[in-house]
Amino acid sequence: xxxxxxxxxxxxxxxxxxxxxxxxxxxxxxxxxxxxxxxxxxxxxxxxxxxxxxxxxxxxxxxxxxxxxxxxxxxxxxxxxxxxxxxxxxxxxxxxxxxxxxxxxxxxxxxxxxxxxxxxxxxxxxxxxxxxxxxxxxxxxxxxxxxxxxxxxxxxxxxxxxxxxxxxxxxxxxxxxxxxxxxxxxxxxxxxxxxxxxxxxxxxxxxxxxxxxxxxxxxxxxxxxxxxxxxxxxxxxxxxxxxxxxxxxxxxxxxxxxxxxxxxxxxxxxxxxxxxxxxxxxxxxxxxxxxxxxxxxxxxxxxxxxxxxxxxxxxxxxxxxxxxxxxxxxxxxxxxxxxxxxxxxxxxxxxxxxxxxxxxxxxxxxxxxxxxxxxxxxxxxxxxxxxxxxxxxxxxxxxxxxxxxxxxxxxxxxxxxxxxxxxxxxxxxxxxxxxxxxxxxxxxxxxxxxxxxxxxxxxxxxxxxxxxxxxxxxxxxxxxxxxxxxxxxxxxxxxxxxxxxxxxxxxxxxxxxxxxxxxxxxxxxxxxxxxxxxxxxxxxxxxxxxxxxxxxxxxxxxxxxxxxxxxxxxxxxxxxxxxxxxxxxxxxxxxxxxxxxxxxxxxxxxxxxxxxxxxxxxxxxxxxxxxxxxxxxxxxxxxxxxxxxxxxxxxxxxxxxxxxxxxxxxxxxxxxxxxxxxxxxxxxxxxxxxxxxxxxxxxxxxxxxxxxxxxxxxxxxxxxxxxxxxxxxxxxxxxxxxxxxxxxxxxxxxxxxxxxxxxxxxxxxxxxxxxxxxxxxxxxxxxxxxxxxxxxxxxxxxxxxxxxxxxxxxxxxxxxxxxxxxxxxxxxxxxxxxxxxxxxxxxxxxxxxxxxxxxxxxxxxxxxxxxxxxxx
Numbered sequence: 001x002x003x004x005x006x007x008x009x010x011x012x013x014x015x016x017x018x019x020x021x022x023x024x025x026x027x028x029x030x031x032x033x034x035x036x037x038x039x040x041x042x043x044x045x046x047x048x049x050x051x052x053x054x055x056x057x058x059x060x061x062x063x064x065x066x067x068x069x070x071x072x073x074x075x076x077x078x079x080x081x082x083x084x085x086x087x088x089x090x091x092x093x094x095x096x097x098x099x100x101x102x103x104x105x106x107x108x109x110x111x112x113x114x115x116x117x118x119x120x121x122x123x124x125x126x127x128x129x130x131x132x133x134x135x136x137x138x139x140x141x142x143x144x145x146x147x148x149x150x151x152x153x154x155x156x157x158x159x160x161x162x163x164x165x166x167x168x169x170x171x172x173x174x175x176x177x178x179x180x181x182x183x184x185x186x187x188x189x190x191x192x193x194x195x196x197x198x199x200x201x202x203x204x205x206x207x208x209x210x211x212x213x214x215x216x217x218x219x220x221x222x223x224x225x226x227x228x229x230x231x232x233x234x235x236x237x238x239x240x241x242x243x244x245x246x247x248x249x250x251x252x253x254x255x256x257x258x259x260x261x262x263x264x265x266x267x268x269x270x271x272x273x274x275x276x277x278x279x280x281x282x283x284x285x286x287x288x289x290x291x292x293x294x295x296x297x298x299x300x301x302x303x304x305x306x307x308x309x310x311x312x313x314x315x316x317x318x319x320x321x322x323x324x325x326x327x328x329x330x331x332x333x334x335x336x337x338x339x340x341x342x343x344x345x346x347x348x349x350x351x352x353x354x355x356x357x358x359x360x361x362x363x364x365x366x367x368x369x370x371x372x373x374x375x376x377x378x379x380x381x382x383x384x385x386x387x388x389x390x391x392x393x394x395x396x397x398x399x400x401x402x403x404x405x406x407x408x409x410x411x412x413x414x415x416x417x418x419x420x421x422x423x424x425x426x427x428x429x430x431x432x433x434x435x436x437x438x439x440x441x442x443x444x445x446x447x448x449x450x451x452x453x454x455x456x457x458x459x460x461x462x463x464x465x466x467x468x469x470x471x472x473x474x475x476x477x478x479x480x481x482x483x484x485x486x487x488x489x490x491x492x493x494x495x496x497x498x499x500x501x502x503x504x505x506x507x508x509x510x511x512x513x514x515x516x517x518x519x520x521x522x523x524x525x526x527x528x529x530x531x532x533x534x535x536x537x538x539x540x541x542x543x544x545x546x547x548x549x550x551x552x553x554x555x556x557x558x559x560x561x562x563x564x565x566x567x568x569x570x571x572x573x574x575x576x577x578x579x580x581x582x583x584x585x586x587x588x589x590x591x592x593x594x595x596x597x598x599x600x601x602x603x604x605x606x607x608x609x610x611x612x613x614x615x616x617x618x619x620x621x622x623x624x625x626x627x628x629x630x631x632x633x634x635x636x637x638x639x640x641x642x643x644x645x646x647x648x649x650x651x652x653x654x655x656x657x658x659x660x661x662x663x664x665x666x667x668x669x670x671x672x673x674x675x676x677x678x679x680x681x682x683x684x685x686x687x688x689x690x691x692x693x694x695x696x697x698x699x700x701x702x703x704x705x706x707x708x709x710x711x712x713x714x715x716x717x718x719x720x721x722x723x724x725x726x727x728x729x730x731x732x733x734x735x736x737x738x739x740x741x742x743x744x745x746x747x748x749x750x751x752x753x754x755x756x757x758x759x760x761x762x763x764x765x766x767x768x769x770x771x772x773x774x775x776x777x778x779x780x781x782x783x784x785x786x787x788x789x790x791x792x793x794x795x796x797x798x799x800x801x802x803x804x805x806x807x808x809x810x811x812x813x814x815x816x817x818x819x820x821x822x823x824x825x826x827x828x829x830x831x832x833x834x835x836x837x838x839x840x841x842x843x844x845x846x847x848x849x850x851x852x853x854x855x856x857x858x859x860x861x862x863x864x865x866x867x868x869x870x871x872x
Contacts, residue, residue: 010157010214011185011194018157024141024212026159028125037139044154044216045136095687120615122153138213146209148371149595149614152198155220156211158182163207163368163394166198171221177205177396203616205595206396207368244714245651256662263669294647297697301643308635309626311611317622320605321589321640325709326581327510328518328574328604329591332373333628335507335519335531336497340373340463342381347491348432348450355433356491358384359467363419366391366406374465377495389415393479399570399596402522407472407479416470416483421568422454422492423524425466429489439488454492458526461534462494504535506630514708515589515637517630518564518581520574520600525567532565545569548576556580571596578603587709591625591633593617608633641706648717650696653769655721657689657762660728664758667733674747676736678808681755685795692763692791695784702771702778716842723838724769724831728761731827738819752799752809753816759795760824763788768831772839775832 010018019025029037120135123145130145135153138144144153152166158180165177181195198211200220217223295315302312312318332338345357361384364375389408397404403420418425431439432446440446457464468487476483507517521528525542532539541563548556548569557580566577574590578600581588590597590604593613601607601620609621610628618624625632668676677685735757739745745753766788771778780788796817799809 011197014184015157015159019212022141022212022214024143026143026212027128028143029139029141031126034126034139034142037141038137041139041216043136044138120151120153120618122150138216140213140216142213144211144213146198146204146211148204148206148368149616150204151615151619152200152202152204154200154213155215156198156213158196158198158209158211160210161207162209163396164209165205165207165396166202167205168199168202171199171202180209203595245655245717248718252659252662256666259666260669264675267673297643297646297650300697301639305636305639308639309632310636311624311626312622313624314622317606318640318643319712320587321623321637322644322710323587324589324606324637324640325514326516326518326586327589327591327633328520328578328581328600329630331519331521331523331528331531332497333593334591334630335503335535336499338373338497338628340377340495340497342377342493343496344462344494345491346453346494348446348489349434350453353491354384356467356493357381359417359469359490360419360465360493362389362408363404363406363417363467366394366408367397367404368394374463374495378493392477395479395481395484399522401481403484405479405484407476412474414472414474414476416472416479418468418470418484418487419465422464422466425468425487426450426454426489428484429468429487431487432489442489450489455526457492457494458524459530461496461527461530463497463523463527464495465493467491467493499531499534502631504537506634507537509634510630510637513634513637516564518566520566520569520577522569523567525565528565528567540564542567545573548573553580557584560584571599574600575603587711593628638706641710642701644710644712645701645705646696646699649699649766649770650693651717652720653693653766655717656724656769657728657765659721659725660732661758663726663729664732667729668736675751676754677751680807681751684807685755685759688759688791688795689762692788693766695781695787696766699770699781699784700779702773705772719842720838724834727827727831727834728765731761731823732758735823742819743813743816748808748810749812752812755809756795756799756812757820757823760792760820761827763791764824764828765831768828768835772835
């Protein structure tokens with residue numbers, strides 16, 4: 001990757017001259033100056049695009065080629081003297097675009113408000129005081145404070161740094177953290193050499209720092225590379241399905257329009273009128289309302305989720321949430337209260353020992369890296385007489401070593417204190433202290449006794465840290481990983497994190513809803529089993545990190561179906577489990593809030609974090625919980641399913657209605673000596689039909705449709721369209737026959753009669769399609785019912801009103817309305833019967849297909865593949 005030299009040039013400038021050059025100080029900017037710079041420089045957000053004025057956004061909607069052709073053709077019609085038709089076409093097009101535009105703008109504004117509520121924030125010095133502000137409001141010259149877990153919010157030059165390690169893999173590809181210093185550098189050719197610079201998008205692994213921002217937004221190094229580094233994620237099944245649906249309707253529409261246009265030309269009908277009819281037909285049949293319905297439906301789902309304390313960052317995540325059938329989560333804060341207390345500090349003899357607490361407190365006090373709740377519990381437990389120690393260096397915590405070491409000095413004595421996973425600390429210890437200041441060799445008997453003590457604490461539900469130390473030479477002022485050997489084991493720090501009273505109910509509710517909960521934790525298996533036992537959650541299978549390390553991918557996929565607990569996992573192992581679940585065909589969610597969870601959140605279909613999580617976790621997540629609670633996720637899952645169900649209603653309704661209209665128009669073009677509808681009538685029909693569907697995003701769904709995970713099913717939509725569409729055409733042809741033979745309709749009466757019948761069948765069929773129950777049992781949302789019925793009544797009244805002649809309508813005889821009522825009732829009854837038969841038949845087909853593939857009810861993997869994996 002080529003690096004712009006200008007991006008690292010500030011690394012070579014003296015800090016004082018650099019601050020003077022950008023008009024800032026080590027104490028930051030004033031609020032007034034920051035506001036002025038924000039106006040000049042714009043938002044500090046790579047994804048932010050300068051918002052175009054609303055009137056320009058509105059004009060963008062008119063770029064539809066079909067609308068342009070329609071307006072041009074109607075313009076020619078006006079030039080030929082038909083000014084009324086031209087005016088009506090323009091009005092209808094304008095009203096349709098406004099209807100779409102207003103709905104979508106309101107939905108997008110609502111989503112933006114939700115996103116801002118969980119935006120990343122930074123600690124900034126303004127007017128000499130530290131404030132917490134949204135990252136997007138940072139400007140060049142701002143001074144920010146950074147700690148472990150923070151995302152670097154912009155390109156910046158360090159003013160101060162203390163044991164600061166930064167992950168720059170996003171820019172340099174280097175997987176190991178880089179240590180940063182505030183010193184001036186003579187030269188820096190790229191980010192890996194600019195050790196006094198921080199770059200937007202990188203993350204702080206450990207330590208603390210203070211830096212002055214030099215560039216924001218698209219002016220940053222990441223901004224210059226954003227086109228390659230921040231490529232959009234691959235489309236979801238939902239997005240692909242919607243795209244395929246649109247292309248299917250578009251292809252059929254183009255074929256029909258060309259067919260109708262050719263038929264009119266062959267019958268020597270006026271070419272301009274034929275062209276306008278064909279284009280108006282294309283406008284009416286194209287699902288141009290689909291983007292608006294999708295946006296509004298997803299936005300409504302996001303707003304309802306916000307009421308349940310779940311903030312949606314990416315709308316498409318709603319489909320994945322509805323499709324999710326496996327949720328992976330840590331136990332801390334999910335199954336437990338996350339109110340961790342230090343309750344015991346015991347030595348190798350199993351006795352309470354203040355010396356063990358003193359070492360643990362010193363390690364946590366001087367640790368500058370990733371601070372865990374266990375550190376907070378140690379510091380809150382009290383303060384020993386140990387304040388005269390000075391810190392020399394630190395080996396930060398990492399998730400492979402699972403420990404942290406600090407090198408301290410007091411009165412010429414240099415002491416390395418190690419705190420971490422008991423298994424690792426014990427493995428590195430060669431001595432222990434049976435009494436104060438009397439180290440003894442760690443013989444087999446002593447080691448076995450300490451191991452039993454650790455296991456007993458774990459079985460009792462305590463989370464345990466091992467504490468050890470080592471005296472080093474007085475000349476050693478740096479700590480290294482290689483120093484973590486030949487340690488003197490001090491003892492254990494034991495913590496209690498009580499189980500959540502409602503966790504078991506939440507796990508049961510998710511399981512009942514078809515979502516299997518799997519626990520992925522860094523704790524050992526004994527503690528995890530104890531928590532699960534207290535909550536009444538059965539452990540159906542357990543894999544440890546050591547077992548996983550020795551396991552092949554095929555063997556892991558084989559065992560996934562029966563294993564619900566994974567212990568002592570490293571971050572790459574969590575990611576590996578998620579990817580294996582996805583390979584089995586599951587839609588996988590992951591709930592995490594730590595620095596170590598970022599990779600797993602990226603790998604999951606649904607990344608879920610919490611509002612108080614580390615920046616890197618919040619940035620990687622699609623959903624943010626305002627409460628760390630599984631019951632909140634259960635409500636979110638149901639809401640995601642409702643959203644997908646409502647989108648599917650529009651797709652089913654639009655596909656079957658449009659396909660039926662296509663067949664009817666094709667038949668009418670072949671047998672009628674005139675156009676079955678005038679172009680302006682087609683457009684008016686389309687406008688009223690679109691208005692009737694505005695209520696779909698607000699509609700209720702039947703409870704049984706969201707009991708199991710809901711996935712996008714293009715095959716069902718295609719089959720439903722091919723079966724129900726011709727039924728609609730059948731009643732159109734019946735109406736054609738009645739108008740021509742019973743009512744002796746001429747051109748105007750025929751067009752009026754079919755206009756009313758077409759809209760009535762299109763709009764009222766939603767009551768059949770919206771539910772798999774009987775329409776008499778399942779109640780629609782009042783808005784949807786009112787709009788659907790209201791648009792039909794309006795269509796029937798327009799021919800009787802003064803507007804009727806403007807659209808070429810004439811009054812319909814009373815007998816036609818009686819015929820229409822019977823026809824629509826018969827159509828709805830027949831459609832309901834066919835719908836029930838279709839779902840019964842399709843359900844049998846789906847079950848046969850699943851049995852042929854050997855699929856399990858809750859997992860798409862086949863028995864044949866499981867047998868092959870077992871043999872392997």
